[in-house]
Amino acid sequence: MTRIGSRDCDIFPVVLGGNVFGWTADQPTSFDILDRFVDGGGDLIDTADGYSRWVPGNAGGESETIIGAWCTARRNRDRVLIATKVGTHPQFTGLRPQTITAAIDASLTRLRTDHVDLYYAHFDDADVPMDEIAGTLSMLVDAGKVRHVAPSNFSPARIDEWARVCDENGLHPPIALQPEYNLMERGFETNGLRDAAARHHLGVLTYYSLASGFLTGKYRPGVAVPGDRASRASTYLTPRGEAVLTALEQVGAAHDVPPAAVALAWLRHRPTVVAPIASASTVDQVPALLASATLDLTPAEMAQLTSASDTR
Numbered sequence: 001m002t003r004i005g006s007r008d009c010d011i012f013p014v015v016l017g018g019n020v021f022g023w024t025a026d027q028p029t030s031f032d033i034l035d036r037f038v039d040g041g042g043d044l045i046d047t048a049d050g051y052s053r054w055v056p057g058n059a060g061g062e063s064e065t066i067i068g069a070w071c072t073a074r075r076n077r078d079r080v081l082i083a084t085k086v087g088t089h090p091q092f093t094g095l096r097p098q099t100i101t102a103a104i105d106a107s108l109t110r111l112r113t114d115h116v117d118l119y120y121a122h123f124d125d126a127d128v129p130m131d132e133i134a135g136t137l138s139m140l141v142d143a144g145k146v147r148h149v150a151p152s153n154f155s156p157a158r159i160d161e162w163a164r165v166c167d168e169n170g171l172h173p174p175i176a177l178q179p180e181y182n183l184m185e186r187g188f189e190t191n192g193l194r195d196a197a198a199r200h201h202l203g204v205l206t207y208y209s210l211a212s213g214f215l216t217g218k219y220r221p222g223v224a225v226p227g228d229r230a231s232r233a234s235t236y237l238t239p240r241g242e243a244v245l246t247a248l249e250q251v252g253a254a255h256d257v258p259p260a261a262v263a264l265a266w267l268r269h270r271p272t273v274v275a276p277i278a279s280a281s282t283v284d285q286v287p288a289l290l291a292s293a294t295l296d297l298t299p300a301e302m303a304q305l306t307s308a309s310d311t312r
Contacts, residue, residue: 004176004203004274009117009148011044011081013268014293015205017279018047022062023055024281030066031073032283040290044081046178046205046277048122049107050088060089061110068112082111083118083205085152087125095125097136104145119146120178123153130161131169138171150202152178156192163200174202178277181206181270183215183244183263183309184236197272206267209276211236215263216288217245240311247308251301257291264292266305 001010016037021030034045045067053060064084071077084107087095092103108114119140121133140146151159151174159177166173177197181188185208188194197204210216214233221237248259255262260278267276280286297305 002203002274004118004148004205009081009175009203011275012042012293013275014042014264014289015044015046015083015275015277016042016289017207017277018045018063018067019051020063020279020281021047021051021066022058023052027066027069029282031070033280033286034067034070035074036283036286037280037289038076038080040286041293042290043079044083044117044275046083046207048085048088048120049092049103049110050085050090050122053088053090060091061106064107064110068110072112077113081117082113083120084111084116085120085122087122095121095128095133095136097128097132100133100136100140104140108145115145115147117147118150118176119148120150120152120176121154124151124155124158130158131165134162134165134171135169138166141172148172148175150174150176150178152207156196159193159196159200159202174200176205176274177202178205178207180208181267181273182209182211182276183248183266183305184211184241186309194272202272203274204272205274206276209264209267209278210260211263214241215244215248215260216285217248217259220245240309243308243311244305247305251297251305254301255295257295258288260285260288261291261295262297262305264289265295265297266302268292269297269302 002013003010047063050060051063052058086103092099137149179188179193212232214236219233248262252259252262264276267273278289
């Protein structure tokens with residue numbers, strides 16, 4: 001187990017992403033994935049109120065609905081942790097106080113629960129003063145609808161402002177940060193977000209941890225891979241990307257684990273990172289996620305992977 005920030009929120013060191021539920025994984029498949037993840041020791045499931053509004057015929061909230069149905073069917077809400085986000089559902093866009101208060105109730109209804117364990121502001125809303133955002137989210141903690149709050153996709157300056165507002169007004173502070181970060185996308189290290197996370201003791205949970213599936217190793221030059229993420233993943237088919245895949249394969253062979261497990265373990269060993277978030281569209285993808293949680297990489301292996309990622 002690992003702790004998010006300095007607060008009483010201990011989690012398994014890999015998080016199951018729920019963005020595929022209701023998109024590339026239907027409800028029965030999603031149930032199987034969730035079962036396998038929890039049976040393997042996992043506990044935190046990450047979703048958002050907007051997942052998966054981009055799918056034709058979907059309205060947003062499909063992922064939450066599936067997770068809620070699964071928890072009800074398995075009667076296991078007290079044994080799992082749920083993180084969701086506010087701000088991107090078509091009916092609840094942005095972070096105005098009335099939007100947040102309506103959105104959390106809608107999320108709780110879909111999730112069939114009376115609280116969520118971690119509630120993110122999905123994207124910043126520059127039109128809303130930070131004291132209103134932080135104050136409203138803090139009130140949800142007081143109301144028992146949310147255990148902890150956090151930003152995702154906020155700038156370092158706005159994270160600083162959020163922390164300051166909480167300190168000055170005695171509000172419940174954020175405990176986590178969810179940025180994009182992986183071996184192919186390392187802006188988190190230099191854009192001020194890692195420093196902000198360290199400054200405010202935020203536990204970092206990374207999204208796109210497998211670079212849209214590229215770091216699983218299934219995307220290769222001349223190999224057509226079907227799927228909704230193929231177009232983005234294929235942009236990483238560069239000499240740098242191939243160098244990263246080679247390093248992942250070499251390290252994985254030394255530990256008898258697939259490249260995805262190594263890529264996630266690399267993240268887990270990076271400063272400020274508590275756990276990577278990764279999704280699975282099929283149940284046979286889950287073991288690699290679970291394997292990453294206990295994979296200890298040597299300093300030499302970490303250096304090999306980082307050096308490959310540094311390649312231009």
